Amino acid sequence: MTKPEAKERIQRLRKEINYHRYQYHVRDMLDISDAAFDRLKNELDELEHQFPDLITPDSPTQRVGGRPLAKFKKVTHGSPMLSLNDAFGEEEIKAWQERNEKIIPGRKINPHTKTSAVGDNSRKTHRSFGVGVNYFCELKMDGLAVSLIYEKGYFAGGATRGDGKIGEDVTKNLKTIASIPLQLREAEEKELIKAGLNKTQAQTVLKLLRGGKIEVRGEAIMSKKTLAELNKKYKKEEKALLANPRNAAAGSIRQLDSKITASRRLDFYAYSLVTDFGQNRHQEEHVVAQLLGFPTFTGEETNKFKNYARVCQNIDEVIKFHAYWGKNREKLPFECDGIVVVVNEVDLQKRLGAVGKAPRWMEAYKYSGEEATTVVEDIIVQIGRTGALTPVAVLRPVEVGGVTVSRATLHNMDEIERLGVQIGDTVIVRRAGDVIPDIIKVLPNLRPAASRKFHMPKTFCGQQVVRAEGEVAHKILHPEKCDLVSREKIYHFISRGAFDMAGLGPKIIDRLLDEGLIQDASDLFRLEEKDVKNLERFAEKSSQNLIHTIQTKKEISLPRFIYALGILHVGEETAIDLAGHFGDFDSLSRSPRDVLEKISNIGPVVAKSIREWFQNPEHKKFIQKLEKAGIKIGRQTPAKKGKLSGKTFVLTGGLAGLTRDEAKKMIREKGGDVSASVSSQTDYLIAGGDAGSKLTKAQKLGVKIINEKEFIEFLK
Numbered sequence: 169m170t171k172p173e174a175k176e177r178i179q180r181l182r183k184e185i186n187y188h189r190y191q192y193h194v195r196d197m198l199d200i201s202d203a204a205f206d207r208l209k210n211e212l213d214e215l216e217h218q219f220p221d222l223i224t225p226d227s228p229t230q231r232v233g234g235r236p237l238a239k240f241k242k243v244t245h246g247s248p249m250l251s252l253n254d255a256f257g258e259e260e261i262k263a264w265q266e267r268n269e270k271i272i273p274g275r276k277i278n279p280h281t282k283t284s285a286v287g288d289n290s291r292k293t294h295r296s297f298g299v300g301v302n303y304f305c306e307l308k309m310d311g312l313a314v315s316l317i318y319e320k321g322y323f324a325g326g327a328t329r330g331d332g333k334i335g336e337d338v339t340k341n342l343k344t345i346a347s348i349p350l351q352l353r354e355a356e357e358k359e360l361i362k363a364g365l366n367k368t369q370a371q372t373v374l375k376l377l378r379g380g381k382i383e384v385r386g387e388a389i390m391s392k393k394t395l396a397e398l399n400k401k402y403k404k405e406e407k408a409l410l411a412n413p414r415n416a417a418a419g420s421i422r423q424l425d426s427k428i429t430a431s432r433r434l435d436f437y438a439y440s441l442v443t444d445f446g447q448n449r450h451q452e453e454h455v456v457a458q459l460l461g462f463p464t465f466t467g468e469e470t471n472k473f474k475n476y477a478r479v480c481q482n483i484d485e486v487i488k489f490h491a492y493w494g495k496n497r498e499k500l501p502f503e504c505d506g507i508v509v510v511v512n513e514v515d516l517q518k519r520l521g522a523v524g525k526a527p528r529w530m531e532a533y534k535y536s537g538e539e540a541t542t543v544v545e546d547i548i549v550q551i552g553r554t555g556a557l558t559p560v561a562v563l564r565p566v567e568v569g570g571v572t573v574s575r576a577t578l579h580n581m582d583e584i585e586r587l588g589v590q591i592g593d594t595v596i597v598r599r600a601g602d603v604i605p606d607i608i609k610v611l612p613n614l615r616p617a618a619s620r621k622f623h624m625p626k627t628f629c630g631q632q633v634v635r636a637e638g639e640v641a642h643k644i645l646h647p648e649k650c651d652l653v654s655r656e657k658i659y660h661f662i663s664r665g666a667f668d669m670a671g672l673g674p675k676i677i678d679r680l681l682d683e684g685l686i687q688d689a690s691d692l693f694r695l696e697e698k699d700v701k702n703l704e705r706f707a708e709k710s711s712q713n714l715i716h717t718i719q720t721k722k723e724i725s726l727p728r729f730i731y732a733l734g735i736l737h738v739g740e741e742t743a744i745d746l747a748g749h750f751g752d753f754d755s756l757s758r759s760p761r762d763v764l765e766k767i768s769n770i771g772p773v774v775a776k777s778i779r780e781w782f783q784n785p786e787h788k789k790f791i792q793k794l795e796k797a798g799i800k801i802g803r804q805t806p807a808k809k810g811k812l813s814g815k816t817f818v819l820t821g822g823l824a825g826l827t828r829d830e831a832k833k834m835i836r837e838k839g840g841d842v843s844a845s846v847s848s849q850t851d852y853l854i855a856g857g858d859a860g861s862k863l864t865k866a867q868k869l870g871v872k873i874i875n876e877k878e879f880i881e882f883l884k
Contacts, residue, residue: 174219182214185228204596207541210254240336243327252532264531265483304450304512306465306477307491310503310524311389312419318382321352338421338783344430363455372445390416391501394433413503438462449512506534521725539598542566547622553656554733555647568599575607580640592619661689665740666732667721693797726804736777745769747804757782812840821856823876854879
């Protein structure tokens with residue numbers, strides 16, 4: 169990116185960030201997700217780091233938080249409550265360390281520091297920054313940062329972060345949080361020393377405890393369990409539901425009536441003891457905070473939350489700690505959006521200092537959220553097995569939900585027009601579970617002058633592109649004459665919901681087609697080892713494995729077989745409905761249109777599509793070829809009436825103890841129906857971890873929402 173381009177982008181980013189910051193901090197409103205907002209800030213920070221002469225005093229990177237709300241009395245912090253810079257992914261956290269290495273290429277360790285239970289920084293006198301430093305890593309809770317002041321051991325007041333220098337006095341509300349001690353625990357000198365402090369440090373702590381001032385900072389949060397219980401209660405009372413734990417915690421702390429705050433049952437966890445007691449390592453602050461009566465993460469075996477923090481000896485251990493909780497954070501009782509990585513030794517913290525308003529010695533190593541911002545670099549067209557054209561956005565690669573995303577479906581021209589997306593736009597991308605990423609919002613204020621609109625091509629695959637009246641999709645009229653469509657049909661035939669030929673992917677299919685070994689999916693079952701072993705990169709063993717995979721798939725259930733055929737408008741759920749109604753394939757293939765229309769969930773459009781598919785001579789030949797190849801289609805026993813008869817379920821998010829297929833099977837065995845989308849006809853939404861837009865829609869429609877545990881109990 170050239171400097172003029174960077175300057176324009178920086179100006180647009182600042183304006184956009186300031187708008188959303190005002191919405192959140194001043195108006196208690198947020199119209200984009202935290203993950204998307206973090207991405208905007210991160211992009212701005214990276215550009216300013218690349219072009220430091222473009223940094224201005226009014227940049228969002230040079231300030232913390234937003235203007236305090238006028239409802240509360242203002243409080244000036246004794247020392248600034250700094251915010252952290254964010255790192256997403258291994259490359260960015262390693263880049264953070266490399267920047268610090270340039271500031272401190274070598275350092276001298278205090279040889280008099282006592283070796284103790286809380287860490288040892290005295291074994292070597294000269295080490296490089298990356299090798300010698302140990303890091304204190306702790307889970308980053310998603311709540312509201314607050315500061316607590318204690319005088320002579322008693323709680324004297326508390327405030328929010330505000331703009332970092334001036335916060336809001338929320339003392340009365342903080343007093344309602346049971347995990348915040350109103351009087352500090354009277355620690356003893358011997359237990360402080362046993363925990364790793366030297367005698368001078370221990371005596372300083374006791375002196376402050378008995379006659380001085382102590383400042384503790386931490387996070388006020390709402391647990392997942394409390395959020396679920398409150399929303400269940402509010403729904404019955406027809407009150408507005410709480411959006412998420414973070415917003416719930418912030419909104420609760422900002423209540424003028426402390427009785428409301430008390431009813432929200434917030435928690436507090438300490439992460440810093442600002443008061444100087446001679447600490448040598450950051451971890452000592454956690455140890456002292458725990459002994460004074462605060463819930464905190466120390467990383468020690470004696471700590472209730474011992475696994476929530478860890479001293480890491482190098483950046484590789486930091487990455488492993490981050491990865492572990494990335495896989496397991498759904499099990500946590502609170503929302504966690506990353507880990508905080510702190511240079512453990514205080515002397516190095518002082519030498520590293522701060523850049524702008526953020527400390528160099530501390531970094532937020534975040535998990536990629538379900539949403540992120542990126543740029544649409546191009547829009548291309550792909551064709552599906554039915555001949556329908558789908559516009560696809562080519563994105564500047566971005567990590568979303570732990571996966572690097574470079575493309576997102578735009579579905580059709582109606583969706584492009586609804587979003588108002590253009591090539592060059594900055595957009596918000598959402599990904600939930602294994603679902604293909606979607607563009608959910610365009611940020612028009614960031615649109616460059618060179619952006620351009622997308623137009624559907626007039627011809628594709630040598631044919632005219634048409635859009636039938638009443639249909640949203642553009643398509644070609646003769647998909648059977650397009651090689652690209654033929655490939656898509658085979659890709660679909662071997663997919664997970666169909667014949668499920670694991671190990672036989674698009675690249676191998678392309679090779680087999682290009683070599684003339686197959687013309688359609690039925691030819692796969694006629695392949696022999698000799699046909700493929702002479703192909704480049706196919707050894708004898710891989711040839712055997714490929715043929716074995718194909719031959720073991722000759723027996724297939726009726727729903728899977730119907731889905732594999734790729735009939736227009738017939739997805740997995742419709743295939744199950746058809747199989748349950750007819751019981752065998754022959755009955756389905758001979759069924760007239762009027763009979764099809766009477767089946768539950770199948771209307772005139774789907775019935776017409778099914779009937780036309782079976783009347784097509786090419787499709788009849790394809791079925792005959794499959795029969796000759798030895799394909800055996802199972803019979804389907806009609807679903808019995810059971811406890812869930814007449815009830816429709818939708819699943820969203822990840823389930824911990826069940827796969828999606830297992831949950832669907834359990835529903836159907838009890839006579840229930842499964843739908844892919846939420847509507848007014850939905851009876852229950854089963855919400856797992858990272859539930860997305862379906863949960864929001866279900867809440868708006870008043871659909872009953874149950875979690876995995878409640879679902880299992882419900883079946884019993």
